[in-house]
Amino acid sequence: MISKQKAIVCVFQWNSLRVRDQPLFANPTCIATDFLVNVHVIDDVWESLTKKGTKRASPRRREYYMDSLHSLNHELISRGSGLLVLKGDTVRTVARAVQKLSETHDVSGVYLEAANTVEESRRVFGIQQSIHNLGIDVIVKPNAQTMLKADFVDSSNLPNTFTQFRIMVEKDSTGSILRPIFETPKKLPPMPADLQISTILQENPSSYPVDPRSAFPFAGGEKAGLERIQNYFNKTNGVRTYKETRNQLIGSEYSSKLSPYLAFGSISAATVLQKLKQYERDNGANESTYWLFFELLWHDYFQFIAKKYGKQLYILSGISSIPPAYQWIYNPQTFNAWTKGLTGIPFLDANMRELAATGFMSNRGRQNVASFLVRDLNIPWIYGAEWFEEQLLDHDPCSNYGNWQYVSGVGNDPRADRYFNVIKQGKDYDPNGEYIKLWCPELVNVPAEMIHHPWKMTSMQQKDSQVTLGVSYPLPIVEADAWKKHYTYLSKGKLGRANPGESIYRHKKK
Numbered sequence: 361m362i363s364k365q366k367a368i369v370c371v372f373q374w375n376s377l378r379v380r381d382q383p384l385f386a387n388p389t390c391i392a393t394d395f396l397v398n399v400h401v402i403d404d405v406w407e408s409l410t411k412k413g414t415k416r417a418s419p420r421r422r423e424y425y426m427d428s429l430h431s432l433n434h435e436l437i438s439r440g441s442g443l444l445v446l447k448g449d450t451v452r453t454v455a456r457a458v459q460k461l462s463e464t465h466d467v468s469g470v471y472l473e474a475a476n477t478v479e480e481s482r483r484v485f486g487i488q489q490s491i492h493n494l495g496i497d498v499i500v501k502p503n504a505q506t507m508l509k510a511d512f513v514d515s516s517n518l519p520n521t522f523t524q525f526r527i528m529v530e531k532d533s534t535g536s537i538l539r540p541i542f543e544t545p546k547k548l549p550p551m552p553a554d555l556q557i558s559t560i561l562q563e564n565p566s567s568y569p570v571d572p573r574s575a576f577p578f579a580g581g582e583k584a585g586l587e588r589i590q591n592y593f594n595k596t597n598g599v600r601t602y603k604e605t606r607n608q609l610i611g612s613e614y615s616s617k618l619s620p621y622l623a624f625g626s627i628s629a630a631t632v633l634q635k636l637k638q639y640e641r642d643n644g645a646n647e648s649t650y651w652l653f654f655e656l657l658w659h660d661y662f663q664f665i666a667k668k669y670g671k672q673l674y675i676l677s678g679i680s681s682i683p684p685a686y687q688w689i690y691n692p693q694t695f696n697a698w699t700k701g702l703t704g705i706p707f708l709d710a711n712m713r714e715l716a717a718t719g720f721m722s723n724r725g726r727q728n729v730a731s732f733l734v735r736d737l738n739i740p741w742i743y744g745a746e747w748f749e750e751q752l753l754d755h756d757p758c759s760n761y762g763n764w765q766y767v768s769g770v771g772n773d774p775r776a777d778r779y780f781n782v783i784k785q786g787k788d789y790d791p792n793g794e795y796i797k798l799w800c801p802e803l804v805n806v807p808a809e810m811i812h813h814p815w816k817m818t819s820m821q822q823k824d825s826q827v828t829l830g831v832s833y834p835l836p837i838v839e840a841d842a843w844k845k846h847y848t849y850l851s852k853g854k855l856g857r858a859n860p861g862e863s864i865y866r867h868k869k870k
C-alpha cells in the first residue's frame with residue numbers, strides 16, 4: 361500500500377491576512393510537512409444584511425478585502441505555496457475541504473488562530489468540533505492581533521477604564537508583556553498540485569476608483585501596508601509630528617492611516633510597534649512617538665474589551681453596568697440624512713460624504729458624527745455603528761463597536777455625558793472651512809464666518825454665496841441650543857435670528 365503524503369491545513373481568518381508575524385506559521389511542523397494548504401473562506405456573512413437592514417460591507421470595502429487576499433496569495437506564492445480561497449459558511453466549507461483532502465493525503469493537523477470577537481470565535485469553535493469529528497488534530501494558536509501578549513489580561517483583571525489599562529501597561533519596564541514577533545518563513549511547502557487556486561482570486565485585483573480627495577488613497581494588502589509603514593516612518597517622517605497633526609482632516613499624512621491594514625491583519629499591531637521602537641532608537645523618541653503608542657494601546661484595549669464582553673459589544677445597553685441615560689428613538693428620515701451627508705450641518709456633512717466616497721474618515725470626524733447621531737438626533741448608536749461597519753475600510757468590530765459605545769455613554773467611558781458640540785468642533789478643527797468646501801462644493805463661496813452655520817445667512821448673503829438654503833444645500837435637520845454661543849456673524853445687526861420662512865426642528869432639551 362502506498363502511504364499518503366503529509367499535509368497541514370492553515371485556516372486564515374479575514375482579520376489575519378498576512379505571512380509576516382503569522383501565528384499559524386509559528387511551528388516547525390508547518391514548514392516540515394510535504395504539503396501546506398492555506399485556506400481562506402469568504403464567509404456568507406459578507407453577503408448578508410444586518411438586522412437593521414444595512415449591508416455588512418460596501419462594494420468598496422469588499423474590494424479592499426479582495427486586494428488583501430490577492431496580496432496574501434502573492435506572498436504565499438513567492439514562498440513556494442499559495443492560497444485556496446473558497447466561499448460559503450466557514451465551518452462547513454473548511455470541514456468539507458479537510459475531509460476531501462484527507463481522502464488523498466495524511467492530514468496531520470489543522471491550524472487556526474483564536475479570535476477575540478463572538479462571530480470569529482464561533483467559527484473557530486465550529487471548525488474545532490467538525491475537524492475533531494474527522495479524527496484530525498486541531499491546533500488553536502493564541503490570538504495575535506494585539507501588541508500585548510494575548511494572556512496579558514483576562515476578564516478578571518481587565519481594567520474598566522482605558523487610563524487604568526494604560527497605567528497597568530506602562531508599569532512594565534521590561535517589555536515582558538509584549539508579544540514577540542513570529543519569524544517569517546522564507547520558504548513554505550507547496551500546495552498539492554490538484555488544488556487549483558480558486559477562480560475568485562483569478563479575477564483581477566481591485567479597480568475601484570480612488571477619489572482624488574481621499575485621505576486613504578492606498579491599496580490594500582500586506583505589501584502596501586509595509587510600504588505605508590516605511591513611508592510614514594522613514595520617508596514623510598509623519599510620525600515625528602503625529603501629536604500636532606493627528607486632528608487634521610485633509611490629506612494622507614496627518615495620521616498613520618494604518619487602520620485598514622490592521623483591520624484585515626495585513627500587518628500586525630506588534631509589527632507597527634516594532635517599527636516605532638526602531639524609529640525611536642534611530643531618531644529619538646518624542647511626544648508624537650509616545651502618542652502613536654498611546655493610540656495603538658486603544659486598539660489593544662478594545663480587543664481585550666471585545667474578548668471579555670462578547671455579545672455585549674453589540675447590544676444597545678452596552679458593556680456598562682449603568683443603564684443608558686438616553687431614550688433613543690430611530691427616525692428613518694434623520695438617519696438617512698446623516699448617512700447621505702445631508703443634515704444641513706456642513707462639518708458633519710463633509711465627514712459623512714468623505715466616508716461614503718472613500719471608506720475613510722478621520723478620528724476627529726468619527727467622534728463628531730457619532731456624538732451628533734446619538735446626542736443631537738437621539739438615534740440608537742447601533743444604527744450608526746452598523747453604517748460604519750458597512751462603509752469603513754478599517755472596520756474592526758472591537759474598535760468600531762467599542763468606540764460607538766464609548767461615545768454613547770454605554771461603554772468604558774467614565775464620563776457618560778460626553779457631548780461634542782459640533783459647531784465648536786468644526787470651528788476649532790476646520791476654522792476656514794477648507795475641509796467643508798472640499799466635500800460640500802455647493803458651499804465653496806460661503807464666507808468662513810458663516811461656513812459652519814450657513815442657515816444664519818440672510819437671503820442677500822445666500823445670494824452672494826450662491827447658495828439657496830433648503831434648495832442647493834439643506835436647512836439643518838436639528839439645532840441644539842448649545843451651538844448658538846459659537847455662531848459668528850458677518851455684520852452686526854443683520855443676523856442673529858433664523859431667516860424668515862426657515863423651518864428648523866428645534867432640539868428639545870433632554
Ligand SMILES: Cc1cc2nc3c(=O)[nH]c(=O)nc-3n(C[C@H](O)[C@H](O)[C@H](O)COP(=O)(O)OP(=O)(O)OC[C@H]3O[C@@H](n4cnc5c(N)ncnc54)[C@H](O)[C@@H]3O)c2cc1C
Pocket residue numbers: 606615616617618619620622623652655656657658659660662721722723724726727730748752754755756757759760761763764767
Ligand atoms: C465612532 C468611532 C468608530 C471607530 N471605528 C473604528 C474601526 O472600525 N476601526 C478602527 O481601526 N478604528 C476605529 N475608530 C478609531 C479611530 O478613529 C481610527 O482607528 C483612526 O481614525 C484610524 O486612522 P489612523 O490609522 O490614521 O489612526 P492613527 O491616529 O494614526 O492611530 C494609529 C492607530 O491607533 C489605533 N487607534 C487610534 N485611535 C483609536 C481609537 N479611538 N480606538 C481604537 N484604536 C485606535 C488604530 O489602530 C490606528 O490605526 C473609531 C473611532 C470612532 C470615534
